[in-house]
Amino acid sequence: xxxxxxxxxxxxxxxxxxxxxxxxxxxxxxxxxxxxxxxxxxxxxxxxxxxxxxxxxxxxxxxxxxxxxxxxxxxxxxxxxxxxxxxxxxxxxxxxxxxxxxxxxxxxxxxxxxxxxxxxxxxxxxxxxxxxxxxxxxxxxxxxxxxxxxxxxxxxxxxxxxxxxxxxxxxxxxxxxxxxxxxxxxxxxxxxxxxxxxxxxxxxxxxxxxxxxxxxxxx
Amino acid sequence: xxxxxxxxxxxxxxxxxxxxxxxxxxxxxxxxxxxxxxxxxxxxxxxxxxxxxxxxxxxxxxxxxxxxxxxxxxxxxxxxxxxxxxxxxxxxxxxxxxxxxxxxxxxxxxxxxxxxxxxxxxxxxxxxxxxxxxxxxxxxxxxxxxxxxxxxxxxxxxxxxxxxxxxxxxxxxxxxxxxxxxxxxxxxxxxxxxxxxxxxxxxxxxxxxxxxxxxxxxxxxxxxxxxxxxxxxxxxxxxxxxxxxxxxxxxxxxxxxxxxxxxxxxxxxxxxxxxxxxxxxxxxxxxxxxxxxxxxxxxxxxxxxxxxxxxxxxxxxxxxxxxxxxxxxxxxxxxxxxxxxxxxxxxxxxxxxxxxxxxxxxxxxxxxxxxxxxxxxxxxxxxxxxxxxxxxxxxxxxxxxxxxxxxxxxxxxxxxxxxxxxxxxxxxxxxxxxxxxxxxxxxxxxxxxxxxxxxxxxxxxxxxxxxxxxxxxxxxxxxxxxxxxxxxxxxxxxxxxxxxxxxxxxxxxxxxxxxxxxxxxxxxxxxxxxxxxx
Numbered sequence: 001x002x003x004x005x006x007x008x009x010x011x012x013x014x015x016x017x018x019x020x021x022x023x024x025x026x027x028x029x030x031x032x033x034x035x036x037x038x039x040x041x042x043x044x045x046x047x048x049x050x051x052x053x054x055x056x057x058x059x060x061x062x063x064x065x066x067x068x069x070x071x072x073x074x075x076x077x078x079x080x081x082x083x084x085x086x087x088x089x090x091x092x093x094x095x096x097x098x099x100x101x102x103x104x105x106x107x108x109x110x111x112x113x114x115x116x117x118x119x120x121x122x123x124x125x126x127x128x129x130x131x132x133x134x135x136x137x138x139x140x141x142x143x144x145x146x147x148x149x150x151x152x153x154x155x156x157x158x159x160x161x162x163x164x165x166x167x168x169x170x171x172x173x174x175x176x177x178x179x180x181x182x183x184x185x186x187x188x189x190x191x192x193x194x195x196x197x198x199x200x201x202x203x204x205x206x207x208x209x210x211x212x213x214x215x216x217x218x219x
Numbered sequence: 220x221x222x223x224x225x226x227x228x229x230x231x232x233x234x235x236x237x238x239x240x241x242x243x244x245x246x247x248x249x250x251x252x253x254x255x256x257x258x259x260x261x262x263x264x265x266x267x268x269x270x271x272x273x274x275x276x277x278x279x280x281x282x283x284x285x286x287x288x289x290x291x292x293x294x295x296x297x298x299x300x301x302x303x304x305x306x307x308x309x310x311x312x313x314x315x316x317x318x319x320x321x322x323x324x325x326x327x328x329x330x331x332x333x334x335x336x337x338x339x340x341x342x343x344x345x346x347x348x349x350x351x352x353x354x355x356x357x358x359x360x361x362x363x364x365x366x367x368x369x370x371x372x373x374x375x376x377x378x379x380x381x382x383x384x385x386x387x388x389x390x391x392x393x394x395x396x397x398x399x400x401x402x403x404x405x406x407x408x409x410x411x412x413x414x415x416x417x418x419x420x421x422x423x424x425x426x427x428x429x430x431x432x433x434x435x436x437x438x439x440x441x442x443x444x445x446x447x448x449x450x451x452x453x454x455x456x457x458x459x460x461x462x463x464x465x466x467x468x469x470x471x472x473x474x475x476x477x478x479x480x481x482x483x484x485x486x487x488x489x490x491x492x493x494x495x496x497x498x499x500x501x502x503x504x505x506x507x508x509x510x511x512x513x514x515x516x517x518x519x520x521x522x523x524x525x526x527x528x529x530x531x532x533x534x535x536x537x538x539x540x541x542x543x544x545x546x547x548x549x550x551x552x553x554x555x556x557x558x559x560x561x562x563x564x565x566x567x568x569x570x571x572x573x574x575x576x577x578x579x580x581x582x583x584x585x586x587x588x589x590x591x592x593x594x595x596x597x598x599x600x601x602x603x604x605x606x607x608x609x610x611x612x613x614x615x616x617x618x619x620x621x622x623x624x625x626x627x628x629x630x631x632x633x634x635x636x637x638x639x640x641x642x643x644x645x646x647x648x649x650x651x652x653x654x655x656x657x658x659x660x661x662x663x664x665x666x667x668x669x670x671x672x673x674x675x676x677x678x679x680x681x682x683x684x685x686x687x688x689x690x691x692x693x694x695x696x697x698x699x700x701x702x703x704x705x706x707x708x709x710x711x712x713x714x715x716x717x718x719x720x721x722x723x724x725x726x727x728x729x730x731x732x733x734x735x736x737x738x739x740x741x742x743x744x745x746x747x748x749x750x751x752x753x
Binding site: 016017018019023026027030031034035037038039041042043044045046049052053056057060133134135146147149150152153154156157161 | 738
């Protein structure tokens, strides 16, 4: 088994059903892009739902939006965009075979992503405490419009689904860190896992970039 | 290399034991497991239909209560749509045939392929559980507010549909990547068999439409548990929005159902006319055109649901366009038959049935897309008959034809041609007797899903019930004929039909573990019956 002199890690082997490393890379990358396309369709439906609701009950949408804390949203935007940068740096490091830099950037990305989830958790806790989670815990005190719960329904569904994607992204980064970055040599021919996780993470970033103004700033 | 050691034994014998099937990543075995599962559900879904058809023999009670009748048509719909026709051809035959026709060793993502099979089984088990979890009587469309009653059977059914949707997305994704990246040397896009073009078009719809169904089901579940108020009118939500979301998936789903049938028909008609397809490019592009147009016509399911008149008008207008690529196909298949040396083997009998039934299914679709006519025909037996002409009369017929066509490749055995043909004729007669009268009955205004109907419709219901008995006989005859071939059938040669696509010319029957002993090089088009063999 071929190993490299610098790190002593083995080179990647092409899976049996592919003819070349290039074919394997192209297939994996295209698969990820198609998956992301399906994710966009899924979130797209939610955005359409929010748009329709905004048209049906604009006053409820505005009132609900004003009760969200834009400062927390801003901090989270900072966390996510920075983690996007470190994931990009991880890809560049993988392409040039700097295994240590890959690991460092993955750790940083995981940390920023956890920062996002911590803030989100605090926000959820406050909101639930204030009785804005639709369902049994809803009491709607202090709201004038009768349909504010629909805004919060959309808020919890959209940010919840996005948060789930953040959690999955962290899982993928951890997998990349533990099982790939320390057991196989990345180089300009093989950096697929880091590249694909970064692609996925870019979409998670992008969705937040649209969610943040939609929920926190419009209104 | 390990690959060469085991690559001279056929895939059925390469590994042994029950576990070797459960953990396999071989696309051929996964295809076979899908086929077996889908046929089981076809029998289950069919038996619900058989029973409520018997119940409809008279307007009074035969042996089902009205409540049971509602459950039976719901279960028939859910099982047939989500477990049979939507996964159907791509998951069972596509899995087996796509890499073989491309000249590839496997699909691009073999483990993902196995994952999609397990998601299908998970969805199927949950769907079966929902049968006993309570009374699901909301119909397969799960409209709000019928689906917002916290009925456990309905909730489980939604969860099942969610997993089945994911299974479908993964299959589509796998096919699209495989067709793009795994073609054998010389296999250009325009040398691909038309079955692959239809799989390609289907995959586009699976990837882009199914996620919308997934999120709609999630929202319905959350609406049930939390009352978030997006679909429930009592909470300020919009039930019409739910219908829009549902049909944004479910109209393309109709094409997910029928486009694979187009692909099979193209293979069968060329192979048994020994003639190149008439207008290859048009047949190939028309599949993709149907996939794209299919995304902008969903509103024609909602002409009487309260959407705006402008939307009604636009959706009606756009729906007419689906007729163009569909008609191109029918004309081109017919032109392919012209002066061909036609062999009426069993698969060809199914392909010809497809042409007949799909023409009726397609033309009744045009009638229904006319706004003023649809308002009269909406929710009548005319609609029921229309989509059965497409989903059963076209898709399932093509599926059964495809099973017969590729059976020798999958199993290495030849079925009995006499019984195969007899079954095909019974199926044709049975299907048309069952559903043609429903067009007549529907045009006279008989509403669908009614337990008690007016006496004047009894004769139509009775003809339809007789038809379903003939149909069931034919289907079971076909099934027993195929199963009997496993034990008594003659050994299949490599290319029993003299077809020119890779799975017949280059792969053994059944194929070896990695499909081909050496990577095939493609030097001619898929239907080059005029040129000499290389």
